[in-house]
Amino acid sequence: xxxxxxxxxxxxxxxxxxxxxxxxxxxxxxxPEEDEILASYVKKEGEGRWRTLPKRAGLMRCGKSCRLRWMxxxxxxxxxxxxxxxEEDLILRLHRLLGNRWSLIAGRIPGRTDNxxxxxxxxxxxxxxxxMGFDPVTHRRRxxxxxxxxxxxxxxxxxxxxxxxxALDESALRLQPDALQFASSLHYLQGPLxxxxxxxxxxxxxxxQTSCITETTHDYNTDDPIKEDPDFNSLLSTTKLFxxxxxxxxxxxxxxxxASHHHLTSNNLTNPPPLVPFSxxxxxxxxxxxxxxxxxxxxxxxxxxxxxxxESALWCDYNDLDLFLPPPLTEASVVTDHCDVNGGASRGSPxxxxxSWSEIFFRDPAVH
DNA sequence: AACGAGGCCAACCGCCAGGGC
DNA sequence: TGCCCTGGCGGTTGGCCTCGT
Numbered sequence: 581x582x583x584x585x586x587x588x589x590x591x592x593x594x595x596x597x598x599x600x601x602x603x604x605x606x607x608x609x610x611x612p613e614e615d616e617i618l619a620s621y622v623k624k625e626g627e628g629r630w631r632t633l634p635k636r637a638g639l640m641r642c643g644k645s646c647r648l649r650w651m652x653x654x655x656x657x658x659x660x661x662x663x664x665x666x667e668e669d670l671i672l673r674l675h676r677l678l679g680n681r682w683s684l685i686a687g688r689i690p691g692r693t694d695n696x697x698x699x700x701x702x703x704x705x706x707x708x709x710x711x712m713g714f715d716p717v718t719h720r721r722r723x724x725x726x727x728x729x730x731x732x733x734x735x736x737x738x739x740x741x742x743x744x745x746x747a748l749d750e751s752a753l754r755l756q757p758d759a760l761q762f763a764s765s766l767h768y769l770q771g772p773l774x775x776x777x778x779x780x781x782x783x784x785x786x787x788x789q790t791s792c793i794t795e796t797t798h799d800y801n802t803d804d805p806i807k808e809d810p811d812f813n814s815l816l817s818t819t820k821l822f823x824x825x826x827x828x829x830x831x832x833x834x835x836x837x838x839a840s841h842h843h844l845t846s847n848n849l850t851n852p853p854p855l856v857p858f859s860x861x862x863x864x865x866x867x868x869x870x871x872x873x874x875x876x877x878x879x880x881x882x883x884x885x886x887x888x889x890x891e892s893a894l895w896c897d898y899n900d901l902d903l904f905l906p907p908p909l910t911e912a913s914v915v916t917d918h919c920d921v922n923g924g925a926s927r928g929s930p931x932x933x934x935x936s937w938s939e940i941f942f943r944d945p946a947v948h
Numbered sequence: 949a950a951c952g953a954g955g956c957c958a959a960c961c962g963c964c965a966g967g968g969c
Numbered sequence: 970t971g972c973c974c975t976g977g978c979g980g981t982t983g984g985c986c987t988c989g990t
Contacts, residue, residue: 609958609984631975647976648959683978698979699957953989960982968974 606640610649614639618646619654652693659691663700671697672705676719 610618621637627650629636630643639646652658663671667689674685682694682701689697706716713721 607960629975642960643975644961644977645959651977652958680979694978695958702980703956951990954987956984956986958982958984961980962978963980964976964978966975966977969972 604640605642607645610641610653614641615649615654618649622650622654648695652695657691658693663692663696663704667692668700668705671701672709672719675701675705679717 606614617637617639618641621633625633625636630647633639633643633646634641637646641649670689671685674688678684680698682698686692686694686697709716709719715721
């Protein structure tokens with residue numbers, strides 16, 4: 581908050597003077613008395629004519645300041661309090677679609693102001709995305725996530741030699757318990773890395789609802805310099821080989837309801853549905869159910885044709901990234917992993933258990 | 949208990965678009 | 970057509986608060 585008497589912009593004669601710098605115009609925090617005067621006046625006379633409102637209402641404020649105070653704080657429709665997880669989800673989606681168009685975003689979240697959303701973005705969501713390895717501007721995965729973990733990736737790449745060898749059958753039998761765990765990790769690493777053609781099978785299936793992953797894959801295949809990295813490509817082939825090799829240990833997803841829910845048929849998928857280890861199926865189902873909450877956007881914005889036309893983009897759900905996360909190792913590990921993601925200290929920060937697949941993946945003891 | 953660092957967020961600034969004349 | 974006024978927007982600021990040491 582600015583000090584009432586200070587001004588960051590000097591009142592030099594060469595530049596136009598900000599309205600609030602005029603002599604006799606009060607600045608800084610609003611007092612309850614001023615709020616009362618402004619609120620009662622606007623309720624009586626209505627919004628508008630902000631320039632002359634202070635004089636008419638008897639306030640020593642500039643019109644802009646009055647408007648801002650009314651819009652962001654005094655308006656009856658303004659909802660105070662913490663941003664709910666659903667609202668946070670909406671903000672993420674809308675920001676991904678609209679960018680820093682805070683007023684547009686706010687217009688689709690009832691009761692929230694552009695200023696509030698902007699502040700919340702800068703204070704919480706932006707940092708959260710960065711922490712998760714996403715670019716807060718493009719909402720796409722940052723490649724430095726990979727480069728910073730190159731040693732780990734190289735260790736994984738070494739497995740390709742094991743996979744390619746004839747010793748696999750014997751080794752696999754010995755490694756089976758750990759392999760089941762590891763396979764799930766690799767499988768969900770492979771998900772974001774597989775080709776766009778195989779990942780984007782139709783507009784109305786599981787993969788369209790995880791378009792974040794698809795876009796990330798697209799990035800990787802088009803303009804990501806890391807694609808040239810032999811170690812990275814080795815890892816890529818490793819994950820494919822290992823997943824294929826380990827598939828015999830894993831049960832294919834048998835749940836017919838799941839398949840029908842996502843319209844998964846052999847006709848509209850280039851690839852078959854992902855093989856999901858038993859230990860992960862519960863987690864996967866929970867994600868399927870969670871997609872229903874994401875539909876609130878289309879409810880809120882049912883008349884926005886632009887948004888309707890780009891609906892598929894909106895279906896990117898950061899929570900859906902969990903589809904590519906390894907299964908929880910134990911109940912305890914689930915709690916530990918997911919509670920820590922938000923980092924700590926942010927006051928009033930809503931708790932959201934979303935994490936990036938890479939974050940979980942590389943915390944998995946199985947890959948160390 | 950005291951202090952410093954960092955985070956949060958209300959408020960302000962500069963710019964721009966649209967409407968009226 | 971051009972100027973002025975008004976409202977609105979996104980970016981930025983800085984005082985207050987919380988937390989860690």
